[in-house]
Amino acid sequence: xxxxxxxxxxxxxxxxxxxxxxxxxxxxxxxxxxxxxxxxxxxxxxxxxxxxxxxxxxxxxxxxxxxxxxxxxxxxxxxxxxxxxxxxxxxxxxxxxxxxxxxxxxxxxxxxxxxxxxxxxxxxxxxxxxxxxxxxxxxxxxxxxxxxxxxxxxxxxxxxxxxxxxxxxxxxxxxxxxxxxxxxxxxxxxxxxxxxxxxxxxxxxxxxxxxxxxxxxxxxxxxxxxxxxxxxxxxxxxxxxxxxxxxxxxxxxxxxxxxxxxxxxxxxxxxxxxxxxxxxxxxxxxxxxxxxxxxxxxxxxxxxx
Amino acid sequence: xxxxxxxxxxxxxxxxxxxxxxxxxxxxxxxxxxxxxxxxxxxxxxxxxxxxxxxxxxxxxxxxxxxxxxxxxxxxxxxxxxxxxxxxxxxxxxxxxxxxxxxxxxxxxxxxxxxxxxxxxxxxxxxxxxxxxxxxxxxxxxxxxxxxxxxxxxxxxxxxxxxxxxxxxxxxxxxxxxxxxxxxxxxxxxxxxxxxxxxxxxxxxxxxxxxxxxx
Numbered sequence: 281x282x283x284x285x286x287x288x289x290x291x292x293x294x295x296x297x298x299x300x301x302x303x304x305x306x307x308x309x310x311x312x313x314x315x316x317x318x319x320x321x322x323x324x325x326x327x328x329x330x331x332x333x334x335x336x337x338x339x340x341x342x343x344x345x346x347x348x349x350x351x352x353x354x355x356x357x358x359x360x361x362x363x364x365x366x367x368x369x370x371x372x373x374x375x376x377x378x379x380x381x382x383x384x385x386x387x388x389x390x391x392x393x394x395x396x397x398x399x400x401x402x403x404x405x406x407x408x409x410x411x412x413x414x415x416x417x418x419x420x421x422x423x424x425x426x427x428x429x430x431x432x433x434x435x436x437x438x439x440x441x442x443x444x445x446x447x448x449x450x451x452x453x454x455x456x457x458x459x460x461x462x463x464x465x466x467x468x469x470x471x472x473x474x475x476x477x478x479x480x481x482x483x484x485x486x487x488x489x490x491x492x493x494x495x496x497x498x499x500x501x502x503x504x505x506x507x508x509x510x511x512x513x514x515x516x517x518x519x520x521x522x523x524x525x526x527x528x529x530x531x532x533x534x535x536x537x538x539x540x541x542x543x544x545x546x547x548x549x550x551x552x553x554x555x556x557x558x559x560x561x562x563x564x565x566x567x568x569x570x571x572x573x574x575x576x577x578x579x580x581x582x583x584x585x
Numbered sequence: 586x587x588x589x590x591x592x593x594x595x596x597x598x599x600x601x602x603x604x605x606x607x608x609x610x611x612x613x614x615x616x617x618x619x620x621x622x623x624x625x626x627x628x629x630x631x632x633x634x635x636x637x638x639x640x641x642x643x644x645x646x647x648x649x650x651x652x653x654x655x656x657x658x659x660x661x662x663x664x665x666x667x668x669x670x671x672x673x674x675x676x677x678x679x680x681x682x683x684x685x686x687x688x689x690x691x692x693x694x695x696x697x698x699x700x701x702x703x704x705x706x707x708x709x710x711x712x713x714x715x716x717x718x719x720x721x722x723x724x725x726x727x728x729x730x731x732x733x734x735x736x737x738x739x740x741x742x743x744x745x746x747x748x749x750x751x752x753x754x755x756x757x758x759x760x761x762x763x764x765x766x767x768x769x770x771x772x773x774x775x776x777x778x779x780x781x782x783x784x785x786x787x788x789x790x791x792x793x794x795x796x797x798x799x800x
Contacts (some may be wrong), residue, residue, distance in 0.1 A: 328715075330703070345702040353702070365701070370718040474739050474767045475728070483737045485730035486698070490740075523723045523774060 290328065291518040303553040322375035325434040343430025346423060347372055350412060352488070354423045359414035360546065361482060361489040361498035364427075367411065367506065369519055372434060375446025376518050382447035385440045400428060413546045423503065449514035454569065455531035459509060461576070464539025467532045471521055480543060495543035497585050502548035508568035514535035542576045547584025553562040556582040607679040609687035621675035625684065628668075633688050635696035637747035637791075646693030646745070650738035652685040658765040665762040693734065694745030694794040709789030712782055720777040725786065728770070733790045739767060743790035751787035 328344075331337040348371055350363040365371055377455035387400035400405070401424045406415035417423035438444060469478075475491040476482055482493035493499045497521040505511050517533035519525045528536070552558040560573030560582065572582045595689055607617075616624040626635070628641040635643035644652065657795070658664040659673035673681075705714040713733070716724040725743065730736045733743030743751060757763035758775035764771055778786070 341704075348701040370716065371701070374718055429774045471768060474770075485734055485736050488700075488731070490726075490728070490730050521770060522727065522769065522770060523721050524768070525721060 301505040304535075320576075323438050323444050324512060325373050325379070326380045326436050331433070336433075339426055339429040340433045342422075343426035343428070343433075344371060346426055347430060349488075354408075357408045357414045357417045357423060358412045360412060360500065361493050362412055362500060363492070364407065364412075364491075366492040367515060369522075372430070374519075376448075376450050378448050379446060380431040380433070381435040381438050384428075384435040385438050386443070386447075400431065404428070409549055411500045411506065412501075413501040413549075440569075449511065449518050451510070452517045452530045452533055454510065454511045454513075455534050459531075459534045459538035459569075461535070461539050461542050463532075464535035464537070464542075467528070467536040468539050471528065471532075472536065475522070480540065481499065494540050495545050497546060499545050501546035502572050502582055502584070503550055503563070507541055507545070507572065508570050509534065509538045509541050510568045512541055538571070542581070543580070544570050544581060544583065544585045547570070548582065551584075586596040606633075607677065607683040609683040612676070612680045612684040613687065617676045617680045619675040619677070622672050622677075622680065632743070633691055635745075635747060635750065637749060640747065640749035640753050642747070642750045643694070643745045644688045645691035647689060647741055648738045649682075649685040649689035651741050652688060653681055654738075654765070656681050656685070663763075663765040666755070668780060693742065696732040696734060696793045698731035698734065699793070700726055702734050707785065708782060709785035709787075712778075712786045717777070717782075722774050722777050725790070732793055744793045746791060748784075748787040748791035750781050755783045755787065 331340055342353075347364040347368070350365075351358045351361065351470040351498075367378065368374070368380065372378075375382075375533040383403070384400060387403055388397050389403075391398050391403075392397070393406065394402075399419070401419040404427050405419065408414045408416050418490065459521075468480075472494075476494050477491070480494040480499070481496060481498070482489050482498065483491040487578055489498070500506050513530075513533040513536075516537050517526070517528055517530060520528070520533075548563065550559065550560055550563055552562060556573045564570055574581055595708070612622070613625045616622050625644070627646050628636060628639065630636055630641075633643065633645035635641050655664060656669075656673040656676065659669040661664055662670065676684075678783070685793070699714070701714050703712045703714060713725040716722050716757075725733060728736065728740045729743050735742030754763060755775045755778060758766070758772045759778070761772075764772060776782075
């Protein structure tokens with residue numbers, strides 16, 4: 281991919297106008313290019329061994345534990361089988377995998393998603409409502425306190441209010457001619473099913489998911505950022521298959537992201553009057569590329585499961 | 586046993602004994618009908634617990650599908666091992682089915698399910714619970730499950746295996762003599778590990794268990 285970087289940079293210069301039209305929010309609202317070799321040296325969060333053995337260190341470790349084992353550590357707030365660390369690899373440390381150190385320093389920030397200035401606590405609450413298909417932990421409660429402490433510690437020494445290289449997921453250009461669900465299904469069978477199962481159901485060890493479910497009742501809901509095909513393609517291209525990030529072609533990442541997001545999943549908790557159409561108009565029509573409210577294989581997507 | 590096949594086997598038993606009649610205990614203890622299919626027990630132990638000093642793996646409690654795939658890959662050479670190649674090639678499909686199913690039903694090692702929430706100390710445990718992401722090496726437990734207990738049919742247990750066996754496999758992947766993992770998922774990891782890391786992570790998982798060949 282790196283050989284194409286200069287072309288991609290030129291391309292990136294040419295797209296801001298188009299990007300503004302899409303009026304994306306959340307990760308897609310963030311101005312980021314594709315992987316940039318000039319910024320290969322990313323911010324380095326501190327090592328776990330440097331954590332002090334005191335109350336602060338314990339709170340940070342509690343935050344880390346919630347982050348990697350969310351369902352067991354914050355069960356009241358989690359409504360699916362996911363953990364924060366499923367989408368934020370290396371426990372939220374990895375550059376280009378939406379690292380916490382690059383997010384923490386950008387809040388408070390305005391978000392189109394709820395049309396107000398959000399604190400970091402509110403941003404975390406959003407993750408629980410949508411990505412975790414659960415409910416928002418209290419802003420002044422122990423879960424947000426621990427996750428905030430963990431994020432703050434990871435960001436030790438990072439400048440505030442500056443977009444750090446490695447933030448979010450590097451965008452992947454949509455293939456010419458768009459995405460193809462049938463091709464996505466082929467990529468899924470060849471590359472993803474060994475871990476995530478033939479039907480996106482994930483795999484468990486005992487009662488705990490080891491490989492997260494990608495669609496269905498135990499996955500993220502229709503309000504999560506990952507339901508956008510562009511966001512999912514960016515994540516997949518960078519980080520999947522686990523440990524082999526960057527091995528899929530751009531178009532393969534798009535096809536398989538679209539395939540994943542062409543399946544039913546838990547309802548958008550913001551649903552208006554039980555109407556997929558109204559909810560689509562208000563929340564999904566201008567939210568990147570997504571299939572909410574579209575009909576795939578004769579089925580209207582978005583009703584929830 | 587493949588449960589759905591039982592009624593059929595019952596019906597056919599009288600007319601075609603040989604095809605369905607592989608006795609897993611006999612195959613395990615005495616070998617297959619073809620004498621080249623030597624008895625499993627000689628190397629894998631009376632309870633299929635493996636033989637740590639020689640690096641022969643535990644088979645008790647592994648997924649039957651996983652073991653069937655390994656036998657097929659031994660036969661084809663995707664997983665190179667001169668002893669197992671001739672044995673796997675000599676086992677009939679019925680014998681392989683029967684013996685792997687019997688072995689899968691044996692007890693798994695009972696280990697503490699240590700996951701990523703735990704503190705990680707030392708080289709082996711750090712790899713197991715934190716990975717080495719600067720080299721795109723995921724946490725071992727992120728695929729093999731907490732405590733390395735194994736997940737499904739493609740991610741075998743690490744707990745219960747000896748350090749000798751685990752390190753020999755990592756080395757085999759690194760050298761390309763074992764290449765039967767899906768999409769090189771394990772190969773690329775093994776190639777990224779140092780000698781010291783291979784030793785340390787093998788010892789970590791081997792020492793997690795108090796049953797089987799790990800000790």
